[in-house]
Amino acid sequence: MAKKVGKKFAWVIKNFSSLQCKICYSVPVLIADCKWSLQAFPNGNDVDYLSLYLQVADFESLPCGWRRYVKLRLTIARQVSEIDSVVKETHRWFDEKSLGWGFRYMIPLTTLDDEKEGFLNNGDLEVVAEVDVLEVIGTLDESEESNGSLKEASLGKEYMDVNGFQVLPSQVESVRRIFERHPEIAVEFRAKNQHLRQACMNFLLSLIETLCQSLEELTNEDLVEADIALTYVKDAGFKVDWLEKKLDQVKEKKEKEKSDLAMLQETEENLLKLKQKCSELDALAEERKAELSATRTPLSFYDVV
Known part of the structure; x- marks a missing residue:
């Protein structure tokens, strides 16, 4: 489940503590001119940490040469106190060669599993993403879209x-x-x-x-x-x-x-x-x-x- 508020959206990963899948994805959310989704490795991306990434979900619909410069802020919400939540930030270019970016070492799995830490709520984990698209290169040109062609914006x-x-x-x-x-x-x-x-x-x-x-x-x-x-x-x-x-x-x-x-x-x-x-x-x-x-x-x- 993903709930959008402006440039911010929350993703509640149900039954996180019992997930056996290698990767799970949030519902795509439209921010600026394209859709974004979160990708999580519940058991770590070959590390003993929760690995969490943002990715462009509708990249196939974007024109050749597209790029997006994004300020990204990911938060693992602590149920007891927001002050103690885990927050990581970065500025990155997303493009055809880099569809996703994030943090391989978001938070140790042992910390998530520890009930005293208070990150899980009845086994559910809440992730909050703030996606601020600062620069846009390559968009649909409306004058040519009706003819079925794509053109990079000038x-x-x-x-x-x-x-x-x-x-x-x-x-x-x-x-x-x-x-x-x-x-x-x-x-x-x-x-x-x-x-x-x-x-x-x-x-x-x-x-x-x-x-x-x-x-x-x-x-x-x-x-x-x-x-x-x-x-x-x-x-x-x-x-x-x-x-x-x-x-x-x-x-x-x-x-x-x-x-x-x-x-x-x-x-x-x-x-x-x-x-x-x-x-x-x-x-x-x-x-x-x-x-x-x-x-x-x-x-x-x-x-x-």
């Missing part, structure tokens, strides 16, 4: 020039910052066609955005795609030695995260064993105390006589 008036690149208003600050920090980045850039220039700049911005993700959300597949994107922008003529170094740093951090996770898991397992041992020793100590107390009990008059 948004030329919405673009702004930054160092010879036509960029969207939402990208202006980022592109200006890039040229301020790396003024020679485009001195060898060869493309003259404005569409190609836009595509290359979007690749560059997407690559930077990928490197800004949290390590929890960043997958090995993301890093492989980042390598491909880096090669693309380098071949186009961008001087991005600085970005290549940052990518290497992120790869190193990802490897260290893997090592740290393994050591943390080992430490937690050892700690659990110690706690179990302590619990056993506590029980043994209480038993010995009882025996000692019984031994120390003095004889009564009637015991002696």
Whole structure:
């Protein structure tokens, strides 16, 4: 069940605690000019966390080259107090290659299953999505829709020039910052066609955005795609030695995260064993105390006589 309120909609996942399916979907909700739905992995997307994603539900009806820049906020509502709800946010481009985006590590499954945490209400889980579509590229052209053809909307008036690149208003600050920090980045850039220039700049911005993700959300597949994107922008003529170094740093951090996770898991397992041992020793100590107390009990008059 999905209930829409403006740019926000709620999804109540019935009997969440007993779901056996790998993936479940919410009812599509119309926001801006397309339909969106939530995708959940009740038992985790190969992790011990609830994995939760937003996706474009009616992408097949959108024109070639469509893109949507979205501010996404997902909330796992706590029944006891909204203040303690789990909230995660991101800004992402959705397009033909990225139909969905979200959070692989939304909330630990052990936390959801713990009744004391108060996330489940009679086994049901409530998810709230806030979807703010900030930029739109590619819409149905009403003048040609009746003829059965699709046409990408012309948004030329919405673009702004930054160092010879036509960029969207939402990208202006980022592109200006890039040229301020790396003024020679485009001195060898060869493309003259404005569409190609836009595509290359979007690749560059997407690559930077990928490197800004949290390590929890960043997958090995993301890093492989980042390598491909880096090669693309380098071949186009961008001087991005600085970005290549940052990518290497992120790869190193990802490897260290893997090592740290393994050591943390080992430490937690050892700690659990110690706690179990302590619990056993506590029980043994209480038993010995009882025996000692019984031994120390003095004889009564009637015991002696």
